[in-house]
Amino acid sequence: MSNSASLTDSLMDHFVAKPCAASVDILYQDADMLVINKPSGLLSLSGKNPLNWDSVHYRLVNGQQDISPAFAQAKLPHRLDYGTSGIMLVGLTEQATQHLNRQFQIRAVQKRYLAMLDGWLTADEGMISAAIVKDKHGFGRVRICADTGMAALSQFRVLKRLNDPPRSLVAFTPHTGRTHQLRIHSQSIGHPILGCDLYHNTQSHQMAERLLLHASDIDFEHPTRLQPMHWHCPSPF
Structure with missing residues (x-):
């Protein structure tokens, strides 16, 4: 993201x-x-x-x-x-x-995303705080680095835990907007987003035909009327 x-x-x-x-x-x-x-x-x-x-x-x-x-x-x-x-x-x-x-x-x-993660998260909700830096040796990738990375915060809430195979449907609210933030943060806690080609484990990339990450909600101010606006777009997965 x-x-x-x-x-x-x-x-x-x-x-x-x-x-x-x-x-x-x-x-x-x-x-x-x-x-x-x-x-x-x-x-x-x-x-x-x-x-x-x-x-x-x-x-x-x-x-x-x-x-x-x-x-x-x-x-x-x-x-x-x-x-x-x-x-x-x-x-x-x-x-x-x-x-x-x-x-x-x-x-x-304010933005909210829905994502399907590999496995079951232990916590029902929480905050992922892990600094992100461009990976000079990884083509088009970023990596977690506490020393040189930019601060990155992703709030999560588990909406549903699914079986066969174990998966977690998660609502993410990013508090920063780093490149690939939700994808690398999900991998960093051991639960990569299904279908992600860059940040995955031995099976998560093959578990979906597409990246299971969807921008579902947004809150902003109308640029001329200056009134609050909210839009929701249902997830396709």
């Missing part, structure tokens, strides 16, 4: 995304902004590699795949990882985009 990038630039130079047939759903629209539901397996922004032209931004600007009309001025004040699905905010004017950007910068936006 990251507010600044869907994948690191170095990773994007080599990564080639598979075609994504799923549509970008518009949950809310007015003259200033959109609230959208991004499918898993779609980039937020087109990559440097010309093969990675398809993205949320490309589809919005060009009116692709049943998004009509096109939103030529669409800007993304935050992004989701390639494998993450769920809510994203889109600015349609310069003023709205700047206001939304500012809310993310000062951490005034």
